[in-house]
Amino acid sequence: MKPAIRPILLLALSSVVAYSWATSIPQQQHPFAPPTAGDSHSHSHSQLGPAMSIPKTNPFLSSSTNAVSSTTMALADLLTQSRRTSIFYDYCRDVPSVSALLNAPPSSSKETLPTLLVPLNSAIIAMAHKPHQTQPTTDSRFHQLRTERQLEDESNAYLSRWVRAHVIPAEVEMGSEGWQDKTYETLDHSSVQFALRKDETTNEERVVIMPGQIEVVGMSQASNGMIYYIDGTLNLGSV
Secondary structure (H helix, E strand, O other): OOOOOOHHHHHOOOOOOOOHHHHOHHHOOOOOOOOOOOOOOOOHHHHHOOOOOOOOOOOOOOOOOHHHHHOOOOOOHHHHHOHHHHHHHHHHHHHHHHHHOOOOOOOOOHHHEEEEEEHHHHHHHHHHOOOOOOOOOOOOOOOOOHHHHHHHHHHHHHHHHHOOOEEEEOOOOOOOOOOOOOOOOOOOEEEEEEEEEEEEOOOOOEEEEEOOOOEEEEEEEEEEEEEEEEEOOOOOOOO
């Protein structure tokens, strides 16, 4: 998609981010309760989303192998169905290496099943600097010193890096031994971790992604990978 069209798309999508969870992401695919209205992006402990219990076993799937064999929908299919994550899917299609993963055939190996950290549309719309724009800079002459072709190339490169920073090239199985202590490397060679944080008000635990304490608000198992829906975006300046 051309960069000039994306602002229009973002404006149009901003009117649908308040759609109900049930009409946007299949309820049976998401054991988590839906986020509160407005998809708040404040990640203090007292304002995190719905509570969820994290048992010693995988809190989402009884068996990863059974989950893969019981579904025929690919990552691309799940993202296409979801109105709340359509912006991220649009970005993915502009990154060939990631687009190929979304449509890859099923695999029985956890080492080859990617895990997507998919920001909700509302999280992307809330960004001051959108991923399809050139890399943020404080140089006021930045755009003046570059040709239109250079700006387009740099914009594409920045978008690719941003998308790849949200893809882990292996299955992340929460609840497995050592899952909170493990560091995962993304396709952009950034490092992320999953952790539990307690809500100071309810004393209930939430799954968050570090850095940034970005809350995981839902998940889906596809035939060719995992999706964790997140109420925020990874900051390239901190990963």
